[in-house]
Amino acid sequence: MAPVNDPYILEVWKALPTDSITAGWRTIDLVQIGPCRIKAAKYLPDNLEALLVGFPDVVVAPNSQLPQGKGFKMVRAGLGKSGGDHQWLAIVRQPTGPLELFATMVADISNFLASSEQLNEQLLYRRFLGRVRGWQEFMRRGGDGLSSEAELGLVGELNALSMLVTKNVPLYTVVNSWKGPAGGLHDYSFGTGALEVKSTMTSGAFRVRITSLEQLDDPVIPPLYLMAMRFSDGDRGKTLTQIIEGIRSHLDADLGASILFEQALLDVGYLDMHSDKYTQRYQLHEVRIHLVDAEFPRLTSSSISPCILRAQYELDLSLINAENCSFDATLTALGVIDGTH
Known part of the structure; x- marks a missing residue:
């Protein structure tokens, strides 16, 4: 997989529909890493950008145990038939979260997962949650870099x-x-x-x-x-x-x-x-x-x-x-x- 960058993620989100009579997820496949799938997404009618990561076999934690960050939230997502047998986790930008910084986060997580493709699904899931928690702490401290x-x-x-x-x-x-x-x-x-x-x-x-x-x-x-x-x-x-x-x-x-x-x-x-x-x-x-x-x-x-x-x-x-x-x-x-x- 070629590295995913911020401009590419932003363009993918722009390509997704922004209005629809039917509420739900609108997605575009980004990459598949072993059995795991990654999608760029929006949830309508809220029209908020998201990253979806699907795992076929691991037991996904309930919403109450998932990391939540300043500017984003993480929830379980149901995609219906389009999601196949995978269990999906969504990282969703909040209205107060800067779009450009969120795109950086999504690109970083996508590349991080791609670099971990040699791991089994359980370890990949744990690394994924750890990476999100790292961003959670980064957002809490503020995203302006080191003093x-x-x-x-x-x-x-x-x-x-x-x-x-x-x-x-x-x-x-x-x-x-x-x-x-x-x-x-x-x-x-x-x-x-x-x-x-x-x-x-x-x-x-x-x-x-x-x-x-x-x-x-x-x-x-x-x-x-x-x-x-x-x-x-x-x-x-x-x-x-x-x-x-x-x-x-x-x-x-x-x-x-x-x-x-x-x-x-x-x-x-x-x-x-x-x-x-x-x-x-x-x-x-x-x-x-x-x-x-x-x-x-x-x-x-x-x-x-x-x-x-x-x-x-x-x-x-x-x-x-x-x-x-x-x-x-x-x-x-x-x-x-x-x-x-």
């Missing part, structure tokens, strides 16, 4: 991911360990410890911001390492979009890893439609990695008054005497690579 602070944070996490890939860690393992976009307490969790990534563009003092009392608390599964990256602005640096494209090229060899990565980007709020916005170039200038142990300076719930319920604070790593660990030594301690080779 400067969020962009810098993402650049740091992606640099850590790129460094993991160079260590020949299995691609799926690398992406699956990236928990930051899904709201994990730490950016990377390996089951044998965790890695918290911080980014800064400050000169002089190496300051990083800790966003909660729990972030550097004693981990459930030790050890915990703090990986801080200092970036500078320079012509030799890469934009956020360039970093992402480089990672995508590495992940082409593993479909499962690619699917996870694209979902993570959506969860964190990155869309290709905003790529022109990300013009800042980031050149990695310095990396510091510290084991977060009893001697490491930090604020935790157990170390302060119980009257303080939450806090954010800054650490100046240039004043810390703790050992600056190498990346290889850190991954060995986390059990990610074998330090004997």
Whole structure:
């Protein structure tokens, strides 16, 4: 299947009828992915644009359990004889939802499903709902792209991911360990410890911001390492979009890893439609990695008054005497690579 883009989706919707005596769905087939079918649609007389996805065998969730987003709703749809034996789910634009952004969402979901065609129907259904929930969160936050602070944070996490890939860690393992976009307490969790990534563009003092009392608390599964990256602005640096494209090229060899990565980007709020916005170039200038142990300076719930319920604070790593660990030594301690080779 050739990639579906926003202008094509908009043209397909225009080709559908806008008035009819009989209420119901008006559809045009877009693509078939294995046993699953995808249609562009409108529901009359409301005349609202929609994407229909049909599954022949899975048990489709009731409307009350389906994701609902700002600007769209998701419902079960009955197509009668034209729907065959499939069970249909409809993502329907709401009157307040911008048409162009909804078209971007529909194109993204269509391409996402097409890239997942090697999965069985049950997994495809789950990936589909996960993608819609990612858009639900994206719409909730607002569709204007990442803030400067969020962009810098993402650049740091992606640099850590790129460094993991160079260590020949299995691609799926690398992406699956990236928990930051899904709201994990730490950016990377390996089951044998965790890695918290911080980014800064400050000169002089190496300051990083800790966003909660729990972030550097004693981990459930030790050890915990703090990986801080200092970036500078320079012509030799890469934009956020360039970093992402480089990672995508590495992940082409593993479909499962690619699917996870694209979902993570959506969860964190990155869309290709905003790529022109990300013009800042980031050149990695310095990396510091510290084991977060009893001697490491930090604020935790157990170390302060119980009257303080939450806090954010800054650490100046240039004043810390703790050992600056190498990346290889850190991954060995986390059990990610074998330090004997």
